[in-house]
Amino acid sequence: MRALVISLSAALTICSVACQKRDTNGVNGANGSNGANGANGGPTSQTSSAPPTAPKDNIIRLGEVGSLTGPQATFGISTRNGVQMAIEEVNAQGGVKLADGTQKLLDVRVYDDQGKPEEAANATVRLINQDHVKVILGEVASSNSLAMAPKAQAAQVPMITPSSTNATVTQVGDYIFRVCFIDDFQGLAMAKFAHETMKVK
Numbered sequence: 171m172r173a174l175v176i177s178l179s180a181a182l183t184i185c186s187v188a189c190q191k192r193d194t195n196g197v198n199g200a201n202g203s204n205g206a207n208g209a210n211g212g213p214t215s216q217t218s219s220a221p222p223t224a225p226k227d228n229i230i231r232l233g234e235v236g237s238l239t240g241p242q243a244t245f246g247i248s249t250r251n252g253v254q255m256a257i258e259e260v261n262a263q264g265g266v267k268l269a270d271g272t273q274k275l276l277d278v279r280v281y282d283d284q285g286k287p288e289e290a291a292n293a294t295v296r297l298i299n300q301d302h303v304k305v306i307l308g309e310v311a312s313s314n315s316l317a318m319a320p321k322a323q324a325a326q327v328p329m330i331t332p333s334s335t336n337a338t339v340t341q342v343g344d345y346i347f348r349v350c351f352i353d354d355f356q357g358l359a360m361a362k363f364a365h366e367t368m369k370v371k
Contacts, residue, residue, distance in 0.1 A: 213281040213293035214238070220261055220275035230266065232257075232278045233297035235308035235318060240285035245310045249332060250280055253307060279303060287317035294321040294329075305330065312336035319346045 213235070220229050234253055236246030257276045260266060265275040279301045281293035290309050297303045298321065306322055306329040309315045315334035322329035323343035330347045331339060337352045351359075364370040 213283050213289045213296065215279060215281045215293075215296075220265075220277045224275050228265075228274055229277045230274045231301060231303050232276060233294075233301060233303035233306045234278055234280045235283050235290050235293045235297070235306065235314070236280070236310060237285040237314070238280075238282035242285040242311060245333075246282070246285075249308070249310055253278060253280075278307075283309065283314060285311070285314070287314050290314035291317040291321055294318040298322070298325045298327050303327065307332070309334065312339055315339045316342075319343070322346065 234250065236249050237243055238246045238250060257278055261275045265273040267273050279297060281296065283290035283293050294306060294317075297306055304327070306318070306327055308329075309318060309331060310333050312334040313336075315329075315331045316336065316339055319329060319339060319342035323345050326345055328345050328347065330349060332348075333350045334348060335350060335352050335356060340346045340348055
């Protein structure tokens with residue numbers, strides 16, 4: 171199950187670049203109230219749910235943490251939209267087929283960390299302890315992922331970042347993954363391109 175959920179979540183994360191719609195409609199506070207702030211100023215949340223008629227034991231719940239508000243909102247919103255689109259496509263085809271032949275639908279709990287590392291860490295703890303997610307997707311920014319990773323690692327909940335390029339993110343532990351290149355590789359590739367293609371010396 172763990173290997174399946176990791177593979178699935180990687181695919182969902184890759185899909186997260188698919189949509190660039192900039193809006194924050196539907197973002198609810200963690201206590202169910204509308205607004206940019208959750209209960210006690212904590213991370214806000216929304217749920218992209220499986221069909222309401224689906225039995226709870228037929229659902230795999232994922233978690234996502236992103237910047238839906240604040241200066242990095244364009245990245246968080248596009249990631250959320252891409253993940254939601256991927257989940258809708260998977261569920262429309264009957265869900266995910268497990269090793270035992272059964273199929274389960276996907277559900278995601280999304281928290282807005284407002285671009286703040288401390289809120290990203292709080293959201294991670296909430297996803298693990300309150301929402302009991304199987305996998306956490308996020309964050310986009312390395313600083314936020316670095317705040318989240320120790321929480322996910324300690325709870326042994328797989329965490330996958332779509333674009334945190336700081337090499338130390340995945341060095342936190344064996345439950346932390348990325349689906350992008352790291353800074354060192356990108357720097358080398360840029361230097362090679364500048365030297366060989368642009369003839370910059």
